[in-house]
Amino acid sequence: MDWPAYYDAQAGRSARSVLVEALRRRGDTPAGAAIDLGCGEGTETRHLLRAGWRVLAFDADPGAKDLVQRGLHPAELGRLAFGQARFExxxxxxxxxxxxxxxxxxxxxxAAFPGLWADIRAALKPGAWFAGELFGPHDDWAGRAEMNFHDRAEVESLLAGLEIHSLVEDDRPGQSAMGPRHWHVFHIIARNPS
Structure with a gap:
């Protein structure tokens, strides 16, 4: 994947709806500590910072830190920590x-996904939220040895013990920032019980 080209194509977009909806479902709960995994060019990290969150953002791309920091005010920069690391x-x-x-x-x-998922689950405080996506087996990229894919039963198993607020399966042809493709995506909003 040509990540710099992808980031350029993503520049200027709005925060993704799964994050916006998760924040809406939190209601009036004050902003706290957030982790943005695979933050890329930083749209969602900046959205969280502007809403008053403290954000720990991770991405493997060495250029992501500069992209994330672009346009932030000093107070927002003070609530941002960035780590360059692969998920593994x-x-x-x-x-x-x-x-x-x-x-x-x-x-x-x-091979590393089960450990990563266990770490995500362990990081969720009581009452904390998870929002994000997993890819299904009908996705155009399914079969790539370096990626992980899950069918609906596996996704539901991964979410066992969480309160599922939204689990939308999207299995259709569509567009991506890099052109046409078939999407098979699970959009997830879930909450760790209090």
């Missing part, structure tokens, strides 16, 4: 009120 090499995640992973988790090596 992430440090232990700290406790968080929100973990967001938009279209990112499928890029974790399948």
């Amino acid at each position: 090499d992430l440090p232990e995640l700290p406790p968080a009120d929100l973990v967001y992973a938009g279209f990112a988790l499928p890029f974790c090596d399948p």
